[in-house]
Amino acid sequence: MLHTVSTMGKVCPQALESSTTCSFTCKQETLTLWMKSLVLNGKGCTVFDSNGQIAYRVDNYNCKHRDEVHLMDQNGDILFTMLKKQYKLSRFWEGYRFPATRNDHKGPCFRVSKTYKISRGGSIYEVELGLDKNQPYIHKIESSTCTSACKISNEVGVVVAELRRKKSHSGVDLGDDVFTMVVEQNIDLSLVMGLVVAYNLINCKM
Secondary structure: OHHHHHHHHHHOOOOOOEOOOOOEOOOOEEEEEEOOOOOOOOEEEEEEOOOOOEEEEEEEOOOOOOOEEEEEEOOOOEEEEEEEEEEOOEEEEEEEEEOOOOOOOOOOOEEEEEEEEEEOOEEEEEEEEOHHHOOOEEEEEEEEOOOOOEEEEOOOOOEEEEEEEOEOOOOOEOOOOEEEEEEOOOOEHHHHHHHHHHHHHHOOOO
């Protein structure tokens, strides 16, 4: 655990302090996503705000069966439960607000699935939102080949969030597991984080 804490300090200073995260962005927000769990030998990710404080985290204690994953805030409270689903030959992840079970009758808030369409050297993922309100609308995630970098676009094609490799001030990549996530104004930050987690789960990056 000491090694984990030491490495985390290099990724983002003041990483062990917590902060309060607003649900909707009041301005463009820049977060740091580290594809490491804070739990020893666990899998998941840790997200830091612009002040280097923990904003979100995913700690997957059951590494062998990743069919249920929880997105938590800095206090460990569950914001989304993501469940792995399959329909015929199609596999996808569904996100439920707050703790959920497979028998939850509220329905998922979102669904993320890979469309297997190639676009400019990358892949397209379909995002269905508003399912819990029976008002579905479509976003999409476009990824670069062989990387976890991606862009999330709304129904009219405007990019609302982007995940890219984080670089040092001198322009050097900090590693293949450290990313900068830029989220535009008036966007549900926790929802975007849920989509990014589902995207990484589809690609077995978590």
